Amino acid sequence: MFGRSISAYICYAALVRLGHVSAVAVPRQDQDADAASVISKAQNIVNPLSPNQSGTPPDLTVLGNYYITQKSPTPLLRATGILTKALTFLYGPSIAGGPAYPTGILGLVKVTADLLAIQLDLTPETAQALVDNTDAILGIAKYDGLQTVEDYTKLYDGEWMNTLPKGPDLGVLTNYTDDLLFSMERLSNSPYQVRRLNPNSDSLNFQIDDTIAKNITGSTLQQLFSAGRLFYSDYRDQGSLTPNLLRYSAACDAYFYVDINGDKFLPLAIRTNVGSNLIYTPADTANDWLLAKMMYNVNDFWFAQWNHLASTHEVVQIVYSAAIRTISEEHPVQALLNRLMSEVFAIQPLAQTVLFDPGAAVDLVFSYSGTSAQAYTDKKYKNDGSGRFQANYFKTELQNRGLLNPATGPTLKHFPFYEDASTIHDAISTFMTAFVGSYYSSDSVVAIDGELQAWAKECNGVLAACKDFPAAISSKAALVDILTHIAHLASTSHHTINTNELLSISSTLPFHPPALYKPLPSAKGVNNVAEYLPPFTQVLTQFTIGALFARPDFVGTNRSLIHMFDVQTFLSKTNDQTRAANGVFMSAMKSFSSQVSSRRFDGEGLSQGMPFVWQALNPNVMPFSITT
Structure with a gap:
């Protein structure tokens, strides 16, 4: 079980200590200073809690197949491995708010590996962002000084083609004054408030x-x-x-x-x-009403980003940490979590360094400070319900807000987020049902799996202090629900709000500024809404920050959602039923990807009842893991 050399881990640590991965050189005079500063921070992410530690981290390689606890051929060695993990993967103070963050020898090894992995992912993104930034500066004449709201749509005219190859979602730049676009964003790309x-x-x-x-x-x-x-x-x-x-x-x-x-x-x-x-209200003048919707979008942009950090990243991070400490690497559930939680421990240092620290991204482009963003995230996770596990199960959470199966009033005719996410959620659940069923013949076999029960106990303990995790895992259905929810948070829930979606719709200008640049009017009667929008240098910084969180290079690769379970290091040690279930999942996701990518406007100029074409949850585009 612990047979492989630790050289790979030492290599990880050495590469990180040697410094950041360099990006393509761009003439400094052609860069926006604030944007370049954010790029530099992203290239130099480190774990701010890393203490000076010595010792040899345990090797976590599994040489044989995966076994549930009761069927392990080497139970003593397995128990020793779990104890070793528990002694070397420890809970440290939180980073960027939220729950405890890993420390200890094994904790630092995992953090280092994740930081290296995300830095490698960011290498092409930082290079492309700097090139796009420079190209935008060189094309400044065509923006006409951004004197009118319409001038802001020219920002995408042949620009940002490396980080946003297909441009903003179709309709976003032409239909942003349409009330239906504004309202339907609450049911598609930002569905967690209304x-x-x-x-x-x-x-x-x-x-x-x-x-x-x-x-x-x-x-x-x-x-x-x-x-x-x-x-x-x-x-x-x-x-x-x-x-x-x-x-x-x-x-x-x-x-x-x-x-x-x-x-x-x-x-x-x-x-x-x-x-x-x-x-x-819509009865006001066109300018007043447009400005009001932009004011709302400023607030919505703020909420969506920090709530998503609390409700996805921080939830799965602590649940996974508890699993590492209690479940053997030989267990199929732990193997599955290892696959789904790719780079999960890199996100909090990324948020702290690139977003929240003084002078970082939030201070540069948002209405409120980075300190406020961190406190807001922390409050959302700990006090406002965003950190809850079971209460935020996909359909449960939507029903609780009256968006699905309402107790009163009409059913929503169009609910794009639910339509797309439910297709993926159902496919994930189908896979998890087959996966769990292939290892557990009955509910009683689940209930007597000591490692699963230890995981639930750890999640509910004072150190992990997970919010609303089941007190016990007593049935196959309960385990399926837990694993499906983790996969949902790491994929559909996250990528609806972040990743490529940031540049394609939720931070597109002129309609989605992260801040206003003029005090709010004391009375109605605004003449020029553009006076409230960001100046060109701020636009560059905003777009560059968004580019850091996009993953255009994952499109069509094995990093896409289609390949969520499709990796031989996992599948080769499972069983025939799991491998067959992966084939079913991939086929369903390929079919759904074709459906999403073929969307166009209908005869009424709508797609899914919206005056824009939303494709954020295309399984061949969105990543399979919670990478940004």
Whole structure:
């Protein structure tokens, strides 16, 4: 079990100590200084908690096949291996907020390996980002000084082709003033905030004049509420955050509604909650309403990024840490987790160094400080429910917000996130069912697997302190749910919000600024919305940061979701049923990829009921693991 040399681990550590992987050289005068600074930080990520340690980390190679605990041919050696891991993979202080972060000899080995792996992934990204940054500077004349909102769409005219080869999602640059685009983003690329108001348990958070509401929707606000057709989104908690100098933000809450025919999900009102606390609706002038939607997007961009860090990265990191300490490397479940958790321990140092530290990315482009972002993430994980495990199971979480199988009101006719994610989630669940069934003949066999029960106990212990992890794993179905959820968080949940999606829609300009550059108006009547948008140097920095988190080079490779389980180091030591299940999964994902990649606008100019073509969850494009 522990037969292989540790030379690979020593090599990992040595490479990291030798310094960052160099990128393509670009003339310094042709680079944006802030963008270059962020690139430099990304190239020099280290574990800030690494103490001076000596000792030999255990070799984690499995020489034979995988066995559940009860069937191990070498139980004493297996128990010794688990004890060795528990003594050398330790819980240290958190990095970038959230749960404990690994330390100890084995902990540092794993962190070092993950940091090296992500630096190798970032090598082409940093090179491409710098080249694209330089090309954009050289093409500055065509942007006309970004004097109008329309000028911002020219930023993508033949630019950023290395980091965003296909450009923004079709329709994003042409239909951004369409209310349906704004509202349907809440059901596609940013689906984790909006919720249906339940007339039996909720209340109205602000009022709208009946005449205005009826002119827009055909109903009063109260009528929409009573019929279960009113939805709410709340970013008021951002009002207390520390702002960055000369950057501004509202702290919006907003109403959305399903129209009287039950066909469309549309915006109704946006309240700013700062300054004059204006309430905007589609009845306002085009400029005022567009600015209001941009204010909302500033808040939404902030929430989506730091909530995703708390709800995906930090959740799987601590659950995986607990598994390392309690489950043998010989166990098929641990082998599967090792595959799914590729580079997981690199993310928190990346967030701390590239995003949160003073002078890093958040300070450079967002409305609020990096310190605020870290505190916001930490609060989301620990106090606001983002760190919960079972409560955030895919369908459970959507049902709890009234977006799926509502207790009152009409079913959403179009729900692109659910449509795409459920296809992938079902395929993952099918694989996990076959995988678990191939090793466990009954629920009782699961219940007496001591390593699985030790994992659950560890997750619920005071050191790991996982949120809402099952107290015990007592059935095949429960184990399938746990593994499916981990895979979901590392893939569909994450890549809906981050990775390639950042550049293709959720940070596209002019509609999605991370900050406003002029104080919010004290009264309605805005003449030029472009005055509130980032200047060119800030645009460059924003795009460069987004490029660091994109993975265009993974498209069509074995790093894509199609290959989530497709690696011989895992499959060769499993069994025929697991290998067959992988074939079924790959076939389903290839078919779904063809469906997603062929999407176009229909006769009404819509795709999945939206005026843009959303393809973030294409299994041949999105990574199989939680890499950024």
